[in-house]
Amino acid sequence: MPYISQLKAIVGAEHVYVDQESLHHYGHDETEDFLFLPDVVVKPSNAEEISKILILCNQFKVPVTPRGAGTGLSGGALPIHKGLVLAMERFNKILHIDDQNLQATVEPGVVTQYFQETVAAQGLFYPPDPSSRGSCFLGGNMAESSGGPKAVKYGVTKDYVLNLEVVLPTGEIIWTGANVLKNATGYNLTQLMIGSEGTLGVITKIVLKLIPLPSKDLVMLAPFASSEQACAAVSAIFRAGITPSALEFMERDAILWAVDYLKLDMVLTDTDQAHLLIEVDGNDMDVLMKEAEIIYEVLQEFEVGEILMADSAQQKVDLWKLRRNVAHGVKANSIYKEEDTVVPRAALPALIKGIKEIGGKFGFESVCFGHAGDGNLHIFIIKGNLSEEQWNTSVIEGIKELFRLTVALGGTISGEHGIGYVQKPYIEIALSKTVIDLMKGIKKVFDPNHILNPGKIFE
Ligand SMILES: Cc1cc2nc3c(=O)[nH]c(=O)nc-3n(C[C@H](O)[C@H](O)[C@H](O)COP(=O)(O)OP(=O)(O)OC[C@H]3O[C@@H](n4cnc5c(N)ncnc54)[C@H](O)[C@@H]3O)c2cc1C
Numbered sequence: 001m002p003y004i005s006q007l008k009a010i011v012g013a014e015h016v017y018v019d020q021e022s023l024h025h026y027g028h029d030e031t032e033d034f035l036f037l038p039d040v041v042v043k044p045s046n047a048e049e050i051s052k053i054l055i056l057c058n059q060f061k062v063p064v065t066p067r068g069a070g071t072g073l074s075g076g077a078l079p080i081h082k083g084l085v086l087a088m089e090r091f092n093k094i095l096h097i098d099d100q101n102l103q104a105t106v107e108p109g110v111v112t113q114y115f116q117e118t119v120a121a122q123g124l125f126y127p128p129d130p131s132s133r134g135s136c137f138l139g140g141n142m143a144e145s146s147g148g149p150k151a152v153k154y155g156v157t158k159d160y161v162l163n164l165e166v167v168l169p170t171g172e173i174i175w176t177g178a179n180v181l182k183n184a185t186g187y188n189l190t191q192l193m194i195g196s197e198g199t200l201g202v203i204t205k206i207v208l209k210l211i212p213l214p215s216k217d218l219v220m221l222a223p224f225a226s227s228e229q230a231c232a233a234v235s236a237i238f239r240a241g242i243t244p245s246a247l248e249f250m251e252r253d254a255i256l257w258a259v260d261y262l263k264l265d266m267v268l269t270d271t272d273q274a275h276l277l278i279e280v281d282g283n284d285m286d287v288l289m290k291e292a293e294i295i296y297e298v299l300q301e302f303e304v305g306e307i308l309m310a311d312s313a314q315q316k317v318d319l320w321k322l323r324r325n326v327a328h329g330v331k332a333n334s335i336y337k338e339e340d341t342v343v344p345r346a347a348l349p350a351l352i353k354g355i356k357e358i359g360g361k362f363g364f365e366s367v368c369f370g371h372a373g374d375g376n377l378h379i380f381i382i383k384g385n386l387s388e389e390q391w392n393t394s395v396i397e398g399i400k401e402l403f404r405l406t407v408a409l410g411g412t413i414s415g416e417h418g419i420g421y422v423q424k425p426y427i428e429i430a431l432s433k434t435v436i437d438l439m440k441g442i443k444k445v446f447d448p449n450h451i452l453n454p455g456k457i458f459e
Contacts (some may be wrong), residue, residue, distance in 0.1 A: 005297030068140030074420030108139020127154035145195035147416035165205035169447035225303035231348035258327030307373030343411030362398030378416035
């Protein structure tokens, strides 16, 4: 690797890693059990260093994979073509909290929860809260346009980004917009970067919009006799005029595996086949109680069991902990493929029914959970005792059928995890050739030598 000495000259030898342990660590993320070893890992600390690295990599045609915390679920940070992993963990500063304009300027390696807690201490709220918020980075959230439970009321990452400093694959450093709430000046490059999965540029600074922190909330857990009943209740809540601040769906096994993982002594009855975790928030407890009453009345129209209303701050924390640990619980039990389907909310019952029918047809078990208020269902397809052949053939055919159903229901194949490496083979189910060709054209304008995160989203 002739360029290693130049990398060391740019970032300092202590920030260039070629040892096996580092290559192994940066060779995987949270996607299935994939491992792709890079040639080298580099940890820059500012945009100028990244600019020099990218110019060098263009010269030597070295693939570069930007990496945040490596919690991604579509394999975006996997260095599938080897080359260089650009680890962003030294970009870990909150640069400025502007309490006059309710904005903050941050580096992309700041952990999402740390940022949320820092602004909350000033009475401010940054709502996007992926369930991985305790470890994922804001830069990764930008690159995936991440969502999370609060998205149903407050929107996803893209709704809070005002401006970005980006190093283009060719080395130029730009700001994409301005630190303002409205901007009609030319194409919207800020939003083009959001969700671009590290293929168009490396984000090095982020200006975020903040809102006042709501002071009160109510959390309830409602059990249902079937997943379809729980899913049908979701759109009924909105039709009754309520927008919860979170509305999460968990199938029975999702809860049981999380309970097992967390070693809780929670017991489900035989009729508890699925749950909705519902939160309302605001500043007036009387209003929230009224909203909870309306939700309670709506749920009675369905096959609902005894609804638990959290009666202490600790119980709320425990219920959210349960929800946030579903993925860990499933992972502790089996290798899985995770799909990130999203449909118009009223189509959720048809989606969940179809998922089970398709699983039966192609011979796989699935466990579903997710952000039902957004129509966003995560489907864990469990490897369990399936043979490698079944895993790599009939399950793949099943996923294609699942995605065709999702699109037929008016939805699409990823709501918040991105296409990355693992969903790439299915993108044509969701997007027309004309649209894919437009996207490829954009990629070429930004990255003529195709060095930045090659092999992600499309070939
Ligand atoms: C248990 C668990 C729960 C999760 N829950 C949710 C959830 O509720 N909602 C949700 O949306 N996601 C969720 N995720 C997925 C994941 O946490 C998010 O996609 C997150 O935004 C990834 O951030 P990261 O820092 O780990 O990025 P990484 O995985 O490191 O990278 C993700 C992508 O971002 C690119 N990237 C990273 N940093 C930069 C940068 N500075 N500039 C340009 N590109 C960059 C990478 O190249 C890659 O393509 C969950 C994951 C886990 C493991």
